[in-house]
Amino acid sequence: MRTARQWSMTAIGPKDFEIRTAEVAEPTHGEVLVRTEAVSLNYRDKLVLENGMGLPLQFPVVPASDMAGTVEAVGPGVTRFKPGDKVISTFMPGRIEGKGLGDARNPPYKTLGGSYPGVLSEYVTFPADWFAAAPRTLDPGEASTLPCAGLTAWMALVESGHLKPGEKVLIQGTGGVALFALQIARAHGAETFVTSSSAEKLERVRLLGANHLLPRDGWVENLLDLTDGYGADHVLDIAGGAGFAEALNAVAVGGRVSLIGVFAGLEISGPAPALLLKSPVVQGISVGHRRALEDFVRAVDTIGLKPVIDRRYRFDEADHALAHLDRGPFGKVVIEF
Numbered sequence: 001m002r003t004a005r006q007w008s009m010t011a012i013g014p015k016d017f018e019i020r021t022a023e024v025a026e027p028t029h030g031e032v033l034v035r036t037e038a039v040s041l042n043y044r045d046k047l048v049l050e051n052g053m054g055l056p057l058q059f060p061v062v063p064a065s066d067m068a069g070t071v072e073a074v075g076p077g078v079t080r081f082k083p084g085d086k087v088i089s090t091f092m093p094g095r096i097e098g099k100g101l102g103d104a105r106n107p108p109y110k111t112l113g114g115s116y117p118g119v120l121s122e123y124v125t126f127p128a129d130w131f132a133a134a135p136r137t138l139d140p141g142e143a144s145t146l147p148c149a150g151l152t153a154w155m156a157l158v159e160s161g162h163l164k165p166g167e168k169v170l171i172q173g174t175g176g177v178a179l180f181a182l183q184i185a186r187a188h189g190a191e192t193f194v195t196s197s198s199a200e201k202l203e204r205v206r207l208l209g210a211n212h213l214l215p216r217d218g219w220v221e222n223l224l225d226l227t228d229g230y231g232a233d234h235v236l237d238i239a240g241g242a243g244f245a246e247a248l249n250a251v252a253v254g255g256r257v258s259l260i261g262v263f264a265g266l267e268i269s270g271p272a273p274a275l276l277l278k279s280p281v282v283q284g285i286s287v288g289h290r291r292a293l294e295d296f297v298r299a300v301d302t303i304g305l306k307p308v309i310d311r312r313y314r315f316d317e318a319d320h321a322l323a324h325l326d327r328g329p330f331g332k333v334v335i336e337f
Contacts (some may be wrong), residue, residue: 006121165189
């Protein structure tokens with residue numbers, strides 16, 4: 001019997017978060033055994049540890065959803081992968097293509113590191129359909145940032161947004177999704193506008209090629225002034241809440257608002273006249289499906305996109321890596337094995 005180290009908790013609360021040992025499950029029909037090489041963190045991982053997010057957690061809970069690793073063994077019936085293949089996880093298992101799962105009464109939030117086991121473990125054994133091939137041009141730490149943050153930006157701008165050269169893209173903040181959105185927009189020939197309350201982070205965004213840097217306070221009027229009143233074809237609303245009104249005021253006539261985050265609250269509000277008179281598309285982005293992730297991986301290899309990583313931590317420093325999320329990282333926080 002093989003065992004693996006994994007970070008887990010047996011009850012809600014970060015004080016119970018520690019390294020434990022668990023048996024490595026050998027792959028059965030349709031499954032693959034993957035040796036984890038890197039995990040990237042999302043803020044939701046911290047929320048799961050602290051309050052459970054109302055999810056039906058099965059203890060002990062292993063957190064985190066985004067990983068990169070190497071297939072070590074495959075079970076009967078597996079044809080998508082073979083031992084030695086490099087893979088990345090999919091955020092929402094079972095969502096292969098098309099619209100989300102569930103129905104109007106019960107749209108599920110069933111992800112790795114929540115309803116399903118997480119990936120902050122030296123080995124994971126999951127169905128082969130829960131993985132996609134990793135990009136050839138990224139190291140494991142970089143590849144681990146694609147399943148959630150990278151795919152979210154890709155879905156908002158490309159898969160659902162149909163981004164075109166010359167369009168104007170407004171991006172809020174400098175977190176993982178925001179910096180992926182900046183790089184994707186630039187690769188598509190879009191004009192980019194980035195907001196932040198930090199002058200230092202705006203300078204770093206400038207070095208990444210952002211066309212316009214906007215202080216967070218008053219960014220809507222600044223955007224409208226810079227575009228002669230046109231606004232933005234795409235607005236990526238990372239915060240939600242009452243700030244959704246700013247997104248509606250900033251979006252161009254016939255443009256698109258992508259609601260991505262809810263850091264400012266689960267209830268959004270905004271002016272009905274802007275919605276009625278501009279007729280924008282308002283879309284909620286809940287990461288995306290596996291086929292879009294596979295498209296994104298091919299794009300990463302083709303255009304040479306390099307994810308922005310704020311800091312890399314060792315496996316035994318995972319608690320410090322999660323604490324880093326509170327400091328507002330510039331890009332992604334990664335744990336390497």
